[in-house]
Amino acid sequence: MPVEKQAGEAQTSIRAAFLNHLTHTIGRTLENSTPLEQYRALAHTVRDLVMEHWITTVNSYRDRDLRIVSYLSAEFLLGPHLPNNLQNLGLTQDCTAALSTLGLNFSEIAVQEPEPGLGNGGLGRLAACFMDSLATLQVPAIGYGIRYEFGMFRQEIRDGWQVERTDKWLQFGNPWEIPASDACFSVGYGGTVEMVTDESGRLRPLWKPGQCVRGVPYDTPISGYQTNTVNRLRLWKAEAIESFDFQAFDTGDYMGAVREKLVSETITKVLYPSDDTPEGKRLRLQQQYFFVACSLQDMIRIHGVRQRPLNEFHLKWSVQLNDTHPSIGIAELMRLLMDVHDFGWDEAWEVTHKTFGYTNHTLLPEALERWSLPLFAELLPRHLQIIFEINRRFLDDMRQRFLNDDEKMRRMSLIGEEGERSVRMANLAVVGSKAVNGVAELHTELLEEETLHDFYEAFPKRFSNKTNGVTPRRWLMLCNPALAGLINESIGTKWHTELDELRGLEKFAGDQGFLDRWEKTQHATKAELAKYIQSTTGIAVDPASMFDAQVKRIHEYKRQHLNALHILSLYCQIKAQSGLTMTPRTFIFGGKAAPSYKMAKLIIKLIHSVADVVNNDPDVRGQLKVVFLADYSVSLGQRVYPAADLAEQISTAGKEASGTGCMKFQMNGAVTIGTLDGANIEIRKEAGEENFFLFGLTAPQIGDLQRGGYRPRDFYERNPLLREVIDGLQNGRFSNGDRALFAPLVSDLLDRDSYMLLADFDSYSTVQEEVGRAYGDSPRWGRMSVLNTARSGKFSSDRTIREYCRDIWDVPVMSRT
Ligand code: Z16
Numbered sequence: 001m002p003v004e005k006q007a008g009e010a011q012t013s014i015r016a017a018f019l020n021h022l023t024h025t026i027g028r029t030l031e032n033s034t035p036l037e038q039y040r041a042l043a044h045t046v047r048d049l050v051m052e053h054w055i056t057t058v059n060s061y062r063d064r065d066l067r068i069v070s071y072l073s074a075e076f077l078l079g080p081h082l083p084n085n086l087q088n089l090g091l092t093q094d095c096t097a098a099l100s101t102l103g104l105n106f107s108e109i110a111v112q113e114p115e116p117g118l119g120n121g122g123l124g125r126l127a128a129c130f131m132d133s134l135a136t137l138q139v140p141a142i143g144y145g146i147r148y149e150f151g152m153f154r155q156e157i158r159d160g161w162q163v164e165r166t167d168k169w170l171q172f173g174n175p176w177e178i179p180a181s182d183a184c185f186s187v188g189y190g191g192t193v194e195m196v197t198d199e200s201g202r203l204r205p206l207w208k209p210g211q212c213v214r215g216v217p218y219d220t221p222i223s224g225y226q227t228n229t230v231n232r233l234r235l236w237k238a239e240a241i242e243s244f245d246f247q248a249f250d251t252g253d254y255m256g257a258v259r260e261k262l263v264s265e266t267i268t269k270v271l272y273p274s275d276d277t278p279e280g281k282r283l284r285l286q287q288q289y290f291f292v293a294c295s296l297q298d299m300i301r302i303h304g305v306r307q308r309p310l311n312e313f314h315l316k317w318s319v320q321l322n323d324t325h326p327s328i329g330i331a332e333l334m335r336l337l338m339d340v341h342d343f344g345w346d347e348a349w350e351v352t353h354k355t356f357g358y359t360n361h362t363l364l365p366e367a368l369e370r371w372s373l374p375l376f377a378e379l380l381p382r383h384l385q386i387i388f389e390i391n392r393r394f395l396d397d398m399r400q401r402f403l404n405d406d407e408k409m410r411r412m413s414l415i416g417e418e419g420e421r422s423v424r425m426a427n428l429a430v431v432g433s434k435a436v437n438g439v440a441e442l443h444t445e446l447l448e449e450e451t452l453h454d455f456y457e458a459f460p461k462r463f464s465n466k467t468n469g470v471t472p473r474r475w476l477m478l479c480n481p482a483l484a485g486l487i488n489e490s491i492g493t494k495w496h497t498e499l500d501e502l503r504g505l506e507k508f509a510g511d512q513g514f515l516d517r518w519e520k521t522q523h524a525t526k527a528e529l530a531k532y533i534q535s536t537t538g539i540a541v542d543p544a545s546m547f548d549a550q551v552k553r554i555h556e557y558k559r560q561h562l563n564a565l566h567i568l569s570l571y572c573q574i575k576a577q578s579g580l581t582m583t584p585r586t587f588i589f590g591g592k593a594a595p596s597y598k599m600a601k602l603i604i605k606l607i608h609s610v611a612d613v614v615n616n617d618p619d620v621r622g623q624l625k626v627v628f629l630a631d632y633s634v635s636l637g638q639r640v641y642p643a644a645d646l647a648e649q650i651s652t653a654g655k656e657a658s659g660t661g662c663m664k665f666q667m668n669g670a671v672t673i674g675t676l677d678g679a680n681i682e683i684r685k686e687a688g689e690e691n692f693f694l695f696g697l698t699a700p701q702i703g704d705l706q707r708g709g710y711r712p713r714d715f716y717e718r719n720p721l722l723r724e725v726i727d728g729l730q731n732g733r734f735s736n737g738d739r740a741l742f743a744p745l746v747s748d749l750l751d752r753d754s755y756m757l758l759a760d761f762d763s764y765s766t767v768q769e770e771v772g773r774a775y776g777d778s779p780r781w782g783r784m785s786v787l788n789t790a791r792s793g794k795f796s797s798d799r800t801i802r803e804y805c806r807d808i809w810d811v812p813v814m815s816r817t
Contacts, residue, residue, distance in 0.1 A: 010091060015098040017045040030102060036172065038104060039082070039112035042095075043175035046085050050221045054230040061140045065306070067315065067811050069134065069141040070299060072329060073127040073322035074288060075271070076145050076233060077119030077152075078220075079474065079634030081176045082110050084132075087478055088223040114169045115635050116176075117151035118235075120275035121553045122660050123361050125470075125634065126439075126797075127322055129660075132471040133801040135224030135231045136497060138814035144295035146287055147177075147218050147235035148271040155592050155631040160608030164273075164595050177218040177235075185215050185297040186241055187290050193382050205339065207382035213264040214239045215294035225473050225497060227814075236294045238267035274594040275553050276367045285328075285371055285379055292329040296336060310341055314354035318809040321358045321433070324369045324425035330356060330432030331383040331390070339382070345389070357808045358429040358436050359466070361657050363443065363451050364557070370422040373415070387414055387423060394431050398458060412454045430455045430462075435808040437466045440658035440679045442699065464807055467682055468658040469797035472499050475664045480642035482521045483668065487789075490514070500793035505786055515782035522645075522669065522785070529643035533588075533627055539615060541625050545584035546775045549665070550648035551632055551640050554593040554600040557655040561603050561745065562757045563587070563648055564610050566765055568725045568734065570624060571614050578619065583772035586625045588640060590632035602745055604628070606729075609741075613734050637661070642668045645781075646771060649674035650764065652755040654699035656680075663795035669785040673771055675760070679795070686791045691784045693774075695767040696760040705759060712753035715761065722761050726750070 022028055022041040033041075061068075086092045096106040119125060127143065134141040153164040188209025196206045215236040222231045240261035267290050272279055299317055300310070308316055313333075321327050330352060337348035362368070377384050391414040402408055414431065416422040430436050430452060436459075438444030444465035448456040456463055477484045477496060487495065491504035508514040526543040533541050550563055567587055574580055589607050593600030611626035629636060647665035649656075649672050656678035666672065666683055673693040674680040684692040697705065716723055726749065728734050729742040749757060775781050793799075805811050 010094040011098045014045060014091065014095050015101060017048065018042055018098065021045050035109055036112045039109045040172070040175055042109055043082055043113070046082060047175055049089055050085055050223050050230055053223065053228045054221050056228055057230045066140050068317055069139055069809050069811060070295065070317055070319045071127060071130060071141060071143045071322065072292060072295060072319060072326035073143065073145050074291065074325035075119030075124030076127045076131070076143060077124030077634060078116050078128045080110070080113045080115055082113050083478055084474055085223050087473060088225050090226060115633055116169055117167055117633060118145070118148050118271060120152060120273060123275070123323060126468055126660060129469065129471040129797040130801060131222045131231065131233060132473060133797040135222050135229050136227060137798060137801055138224065138227055138229040139801070139805060139811055141231050143222070143233040144291065145235050146268055146291045147237045148268060150270040152271055152592070153273055157608065157628065157630045160605045162593055162601050162604050177220050180217045180219050183217050183298055183301065185294045186212050187215055187293040188212050189286060189379050191381070193385060205382065205385065207339065212241050213267060213290065214241045215290065217298070234298070236268065236291045238264055238290055240264040274596070276362055276364055276555065277594060277597070278367065278369045280370070280372065282375060282379065285375065288325050289328050289380060292326045293332055296329060296332055300336065310337065311347060311351060313351050317355060318357065318811065319355050321356055321429055323359065323361045324429050327358065327425045327429040328383060330428055331386045334386050335382055353432055354434050356433040358433040360426065360436065360438055360447055363446055363657060364655065369425040370416060371425065373421040373423065376423050387428060390431060391415060401458065408454055434462065435464065436462050437464050437808070438657065439466065439468045440682065441465055441467060442681055443657045443678060446654060446699070466800055466803050467679060468660050469795050469800035470660050470663045471797050472496070472667060475641065476667045479638035480525060480668050482525055483642065486517055486521050497798065499796035499798065502790050502793050505790035509783045509786045509790065512779065515779060515786065518786055519778065519782055526643045529639055532639055533629070536629065537627055539625065539627050541586045541627065542584065542622065545586045545625065546645045547588060547643055548585050548646040548648065549588040549640055549644040551590040551637060552661050554591045554603055556599055556755050558651050559755055559757055560589065560591070561606060562650055562760065562764060564606050565725055565757065565761060566768060567610050567614065567624065567626060568728065569721050569765060571620065572721065572724050574620055574623060582623055583775050584623050586627065588627055588629065590629040590636060590640065592632060599745070606742060606745065609734050637664070641665055644668065644670040645775065646670060647672045649680050651675060651677045653677045653697055653702050663792065666788045666795065667792040669789045671784050671788055673767060682794065686794050687788050688791070691787050693767050693771050695763040697756065702756060705756065710753070710756065710759065712758040713750050715758035716750060719762060722758065
């Protein structure tokens with residue numbers, strides 16, 4: 001009785017607050033408001049509730065005086081806030097009920113939220129999952145990043161080709177952010193470094209920047225699941241410094257002053273839409289330095305508020321570098337300590353190298369950030385001096401330890417001398433950090449043995465592995481309420497924060513009654529995705545068919561084109577043998593290509609061409625369907641992961657650092673077909689090898705083959721089916737007679753094939769056949785599906801964050817029990 005009364009109260013007060021915001025914040029009545037306006041009113045209603053917890057969190061952290069984790073990331077790919085915050089507050093049902101008393105439908109309102117797409121893919125989404133886990137584990141933490149005015153581009157498809165559209169996510173305001181005008185900082189660029197004598201007669205460098213911009217913080221509250229903890233995500237926007245305006249205004253150059261303003265604001269205008277291939281562009285370096293300089297000044301300000309001397313900075317802060325993007329922070333903290341706060345070099349270095357941790361996210365050599373020395377010298381002349389000095393001292397030290405091994409010194413130098421001289425940001429990050437980590441076991445091993453081997457030899461204790469994870473709140477409970485409900489009924493709810501508890505499902509894997517319910521639930525979720533596919537693409541797909549999904553950035557190393565070649569080979573088989581039947585499949589693709597990545601864009605066109613051929617041939621009789629879902633995003637992922645039967649994780653072994661989509665699929669009961677790459681290896685180990693479809697060469701085999709002179713054409717010549725597919729691509733069979741269209745792709749595959757599709761094709765096809773048979777055997781598939789979910793506990797980002805807290809950040813996590 002009292003519980004019900006409370007629930008009733010929550011409903012009543014949500015309803016009243018919503019109507020209040022609709023009138024006073026939005027200026028509408030219920031009758032004449034649009035769903036978007038209703039969304040905005042509801043967002044303000046929920047934000048108010050989150051803000052109350054925020055106030056108490058700030059106070060409790062102040063009292064506990066703990067070390068604060070500072071997560072520096074150029075990307076945070078948060079996804080929609082509204083449903084997530086409601087779930088964290090435990091108010092989803094009350095809110096839905098409150099709205100329905102007004103004749104409104106919660107889901108229809110929630111889909112109005114524009115997604116903050118401030119990231120490219122895995123790296124940005126990882127930062128978002130980490131923020132969720134940090135708040136849930138009640139760790140004092142601040143996320144620092146960039147408030148891009150335009151996030152990841154919207155992808156449209158025209159005639160099978162990707163077209164980019166700007167993402168105007170801020171167009172109608174953002175109810176989740178609050179500008180904090182009391183913590184603005186200025187950031188300099190360019191200019192000169194002069195030697196000046198200070199009051200005490202000491203000669204010291206003084207940086208006189210040629211340009212200055214102002215950083216304005218926008219705070220987004222990050223709530224934890226079922227806790228009162230709300231952490232802060234602080235994103236910086238660049239603005240013009242007012243004194244600059246006035247200067248111009250005095251001289252009558254009003255238009256010039258406005259131009260100055262535009263130039264300053266350019267810095268946070270747009271996210272660079274390339275993952276894994278740094279652009280080396282001036283604006284990008286400006287962005288990186290901008291948000292890092294603001295964030296470090298903010299940390300020093302907070303440190304001062306806590307009345308701590310700066311030589312204790314590392315005791316009160318642990319700063320994690322999400323890839324090398326913020327690694328200029330190492331030189332910036334040195335500069336702030338020495339040039340602004342009067343530290344000597346050794347004192348400053350003592351603090352700096354104990355402050356930072358560096359997470360590497362890629363092994364692809366072309367993806368390691370390097371800045372051309374002239375560009376660096378022009379934008380950050382003082383930082384370059386500091387980097388030279390770090391390098392001088394570091395190499396002196398190494399020369400002694402490694403007895404003048406010149407080749408090694410050249411490899412470890414922070415300055416690359418091959419071709420155009422450059423600053424190697426990964427080397428700076430390793431040298432300036434107390435800890436370096438990879439994001440999956442294989443990845444860390446390859447970092448230690450190959451990519452960063454010299455550094456591993458020099459500082460073995462600095463290195464560790466932190467296998468990635470994803471938050472089960474968004475990636476299971478929120479996106480798959482039906483399955484989450486069934487799990488709750490079966491094993492209770494402890495798994496929400498202790499994901500290992502999912503092991504309790506193992507005992508149902510052989511229970512036919514349970515498997516029936518599991519399958520029914522999945523079927524209903526697939527039917528929902530089928531509806532979405534129908535309405536967005538016009539393609540009808542059958543929820544009874546196997547949903548075979550590959551959603552991720554489009555990249556040659558991820559091999560979406562291997563998937564496409566295989567689909568074409570199935571098509572050729574059906575065409576050759578009338579009456580052949582196979583397990584009906586729906587192939588689902590989604591993902592964006594970097595706008596300048598020609599081959600990735602051609603792969604998108606290839607998938608659409610395959611879809612055209614397969615979906616419109618009556619001979620295929622609904623055995624195969626192919627769909628490409630445009631504009632893949634967090635929200636679209638939330639529809640796809642829960643509806644998948646099979647997850648395609650088919651990257652060339654040794655190329656995918658970790659992958660995190662693989663974990664979302666596994667949690668939702670999809671079975672994986674994959675290579676021994678990234679986190680796949682650990683997923684297979686957890687799930688059991690009989691519950692994972694393994695194919696392809698291993699990383700060492702790939703290396704051997706590459707060194708031994710790989711000849712892709714041999715594989716083409718030896719496999720008739722592969723030959724038929726490739727010939728078809730060459731002779732226009734799959735492109736309405738256009739022979740030129742796929743020529744660049746075909747010639748790359750036959751003459752180079754850097755990602756070894758042809759070497760893995762046979763193994764992939766064979767295992768796919770086995771997948772088809774397994775899916776036809778319902779009890780077998782159901783068991784595999786349940787066991788995948790049951791054994792996905794390791795891949796909660798709560799586990800990952802606990803490891804960072806214990807091994808790198810040295811901060812306590814709150815336990816609930
Ligand atoms: C990115 O998303 C990743 C690496 C990188 O160098 C740049 C970007 Cl934007 C990805 C990795 O490709 C992926 O394997 C990994 O799971 C993810 O980062 C998070 O660690």
